[in-house]
Amino acid sequence: MPRIRFAQALHDALAEEMRRDASVIVLGEDVRCGLMGITTGLVDEFGPERVLDTPISEAGFTALAIGAAIRGLRPVVEYQISALPYVAMDQLVNQAAKLRYMTGGQIRIPMVVRVTMSGAAGGLGAQHSDHNYPMLAHMGLKTIMPSSPADAKGLLKSAVRDDDPVIVYEDAKCLSVRGEVPEGDYATPLGRAEVVRNGGAVTIVAIGHMVHEALRASELLDREGIAAEIVDARCVLPLDTHTVLASVARTGRLVVADDSNSFCGFAAEVAARVAGEGFGLLRAPIIRCARPTVPVPFSPPLESAILPSAAGVVRAARQPMEAHMPAGKGADGCT
Amino acid sequence: MEAANVPARTKLLQAHGLILLRRMLLIREFDARAGELLASGEIMGEIHQYIGQEAVAVGVLAGAGAEALVGSTHRGHGHLLARGCAPRPMMAELYGKASGYCKGKGGSMHITSLEHGMLGANAILGASAAIAVGAAFAEKTTQSSRVAVAFFGDGAANQGVLHESMNLAAVWKLPVLFVCENNQYAISLRADHGLSVRDVSSRAAAYGFDGRSVDGMDVLTVYEATCEALRRMRTSSLPFLLEAKTYRYHGHFSAEAAILKHPYRPEDEESVWQRRDPIARLRGELLAHGFVPQEELDALHGDVRAEVEDAVVFARQSPPPSADEAFTDVYATEVAGLPDGVR
Numbered sequence: 191m192p193r194i195r196f197a198q199a200l201h202d203a204l205a206e207e208m209r210r211d212a213s214v215i216v217l218g219e220d221v222r223c224g225l226m227g228i229t230t231g232l233v234d235e236f237g238p239e240r241v242l243d244t245p246i247s248e249a250g251f252t253a254l255a256i257g258a259a260i261r262g263l264r265p266v267v268e269y270q271i272s273a274l275p276y277v278a279m280d281q282l283v284n285q286a287a288k289l290r291y292m293t294g295g296q297i298r299i300p301m302v303v304r305v306t307m308s309g310a311a312g313g314l315g316a317q318h319s320d321h322n323y324p325m326l327a328h329m330g331l332k333t334i335m336p337s338s339p340a341d342a343k344g345l346l347k348s349a350v351r352d353d354d355p356v357i358v359y360e361d362a363k364c365l366s367v368r369g370e371v372p373e374g375d376y377a378t379p380l381g382r383a384e385v386v387r388n389g390g391a392v393t394i395v396a397i398g399h400m401v402h403e404a405l406r407a408s409e410l411l412d413r414e415g416i417a418a419e420i421v422d423a424r425c426v427l428p429l430d431t432h433t434v435l436a437s438v439a440r441t442g443r444l445v446v447a448d449d450s451n452s453f454c455g456f457a458a459e460v461a462a463r464v465a466g467e468g469f470g471l472l473r474a475p476i477i478r479c480a481r482p483t484v485p486v487p488f489s490p491p492l493e494s495a496i497l498p499s500a501a502g503v504v505r506a507a508r509q510p511m512e513a514h515m516p517a518g519k520g521a522d523g524c525t
Numbered sequence: 526m527e528a529a530n531v532p533a534r535t536k537l538l539q540a541h542g543l544i545l546l547r548r549m550l551l552i553r554e555f556d557a558r559a560g561e562l563l564a565s566g567e568i569m570g571e572i573h574q575y576i577g578q579e580a581v582a583v584g585v586l587a588g589a590g591a592e593a594l595v596g597s598t599h600r601g602h603g604h605l606l607a608r609g610c611a612p613r614p615m616m617a618e619l620y621g622k623a624s625g626y627c628k629g630k631g632g633s634m635h636i637t638s639l640e641h642g643m644l645g646a647n648a649i650l651g652a653s654a655a656i657a658v659g660a661a662f663a664e665k666t667t668q669s670s671r672v673a674v675a676f677f678g679d680g681a682a683n684q685g686v687l688h689e690s691m692n693l694a695a696v697w698k699l700p701v702l703f704v705c706e707n708n709q710y711a712i713s714l715r716a717d718h719g720l721s722v723r724d725v726s727s728r729a730a731a732y733g734f735d736g737r738s739v740d741g742m743d744v745l746t747v748y749e750a751t752c753e754a755l756r757r758m759r760t761s762s763l764p765f766l767l768e769a770k771t772y773r774y775h776g777h778f779s780a781e782a783a784i785l786k787h788p789y790r791p792e793d794e795e796s797v798w799q800r801r802d803p804i805a806r807l808r809g810e811l812l813a814h815g816f817v818p819q820e821e822l823d824a825l826h827g828d829v830r831a832e833v834e835d836a837v838v839f840a841r842q843s844p845p846p847s848a849d850e851a852f853t854d855v856y857a858t859e860v861a862g863l864p865d866g867v868r
């Protein structure tokens with residue numbers, strides 16, 4: 191299998207889908223030149239009618255994509271930073287997420303919104319460092335966030351083929367990750383988490399670049415005799431609670447590594463689901479490794495003080511190991 | 526300049542030329558130095574250099590007066606320095622130090638000094654211009670004569686909130702000078718590929734106020750146009766839209782060349798604009814009229830460089846903020862019950 195960069199995998203997914211289906215179009219700011227190399231070159235192959243540089247009008251071009259999707263195109267919208275969903279919020283939440291329901295199922299909106307460079311790339315300040323992937327899922331939009339090049343390609347392809355709007359978060363800290371990608375056409379189904387490391391002591395559910403932080407953490411934890419099992423959630427919605435619960439059934443302990451605001455966040459959802467559906471499996475309280483709910487400060491020492499990291503995952507994973515709780519039902523509780 | 530205006534221009538040159546030149550030089554030197562510091566890894570993140578556009582900030586803010594309230598942009602260093610903000614706390618902000626204007630929490634794209642009437646640089650296009658409209662509204666309610674200056678780029682000109690704000694400012698007769706800095710590009714997008722009109726200023730007509738496009742590479746033209754716009758605003762009680770045609774000499778952000786595979790600007794374009802460089806032009810005129818001797822201009826340049834270097838030393842020597850600063854200034858009053866999480 192060839193080893194390629196995450197950004198290249200996203201590019202390949204777009205190019206292959208555009209080749210396969212002439213109704214797929216790409217639009218957004220600077221997509222013809224492609225600042226991160228993801229959409230670079232698409233205009234040369236597919237022409238300016240299918241690869242459109244938009245004016246800086248996020249609400250307008252998001253609405254345009256919705257309208258075009260209703261009429262049968264498959265637009266892939268790019269937001270070049272994670273602040274841009276805020277500017278187009280009505281279009282995303284009130285329109286894209288609800289029109290099908292409100293029209294009694296008359297409408298389909300097969301559109302993809304790629305939020306690229308999401309999260310804190312480093313030193314970009316409060317308005318360019320949010321990692322708001324739970325936000326639109328909270329309002330019911332399908333939301334995915336791959337961590338590996340193989341998933342980046344496979345999940346983006348599924349998103350393009352999906353008949354609903356799908357929000358794809360491209361974690362800034364994953365864009366240069368390299369990894370093996372299967373040859374040939376494949377699509378990774380939405381809503382399936384993946385166990386990326388086996389271990390019996392504690393389950394770490396992670397998403398986006400926190401998967402890599404958790405993998406680094408697991409090596410440090412090994413030295414302390416704590417064998418971590420790591421589950422890459424891959425999708426926020428649909429959320430694969432089955433895989434998570436099965437892992438917790440093996441370990442009895444759960445840490446959620448979530449580089450987003452902890453208040454009402456992704457980790458909160460995972461924790462609530464496990465507490466609600468797998469209470470008897472737990473031998474210790476669930477621990478969240480997440481951002482405190484403050485804007486991201488510019489100053490480098492302040493920024494690193496609030497962002498979760500491998501060291502934070504290690505600290506989080508020690509806590510349930512030290513906690514004393516009456517043993518639950520263990521593996522018997524999960525079917 | 527038309528012949529009839531020459532004496533007026535000469536008068537302006539004599540009265541204000543040197544101070545305008547100093548401010549433009551300060552911006553250029555500050556941003557050139559900041560670019561070097563970023564490239565060497567001494568400062569973090571990104572900066573958007575104002576180099577090439579100095580005549581706009583300096584001309585507009587000199588014309589608008591020291592009382593004007595200013596909404597800046599992501600490319601804000603020029604606005605701040607033109608306004609008289611100090612290089613030391615600005616540079617310290619780029620270093621993320623506690624002695625920065627925003628205690629290091631803002632960074633390049635968010636430098637703010639309310640004390641100077643600087644409502645803030647902003648990383649969201651169009652946002653600060655729209656907020657400046659609110660500042661003008663507040664002034665109007667107190668019968669003050671202060672105006673607001675709302676800067677935005679040719680790219681931001683297509684942002685919905687700006688259109689809403691221009692309409693609002695007109696309907697409620699607010700004293701806002703909208704200033705579009707048309708530097709020909711929004712990152713890689715040529716202005717004429719994003720704009721429905723050739724002159725952004727022509728959009729003012731849609732909102733029922735006046736607009737004008739001027740040569741943004743000439744500080745005296747920008748200064749005069751600003752003074753004239755403010756006179757018009759006073760008589761009409763309406764906003765005004767001034768467009769300055771200008772050019773950024775460097776990449777959109779400083780690391781651009783390293784990231785982009787293909788240049789999006791024609792090779793000779795920058796040199797065409799460089800021939801109209803606002804600093805060279807003003808310096809040349811001052812010399813030609815004999816208003817300032819060469820030695821004084823050289824000394825001025827040396828002073829400005831020393832001021833920037835002093836700011837760098839100050840920033841380097843300043844302590845970083847303590848880690849708990851990450852949790853202060855979030856709310857004006859205490860909020861309980863927020864999870865802190867393990868990090």
Ligand SMILES: Cc1ncc(C[n+]2csc(CCOP(=O)(O)OP(=O)(O)O)c2C)c(N)n1
Pocket residue numbers: 219246248270271274277599600648649650651677678679680681682684708710711712777
């Ligand atoms: C609402 C919004 N959309 C997109 C961006 C990303 N972005 C930052 S600067 C920029 C181009 C801005 O162009 P212009 O307004 O002409 O200002 P210039 O950079 O040329 O000074 C873009 C697209 C942003 N910061 N905010």
Ligand SMILES: [Mg+2]
Pocket residue numbers: 678679680706707708709710711712
């Ligand atoms: Mg521009």
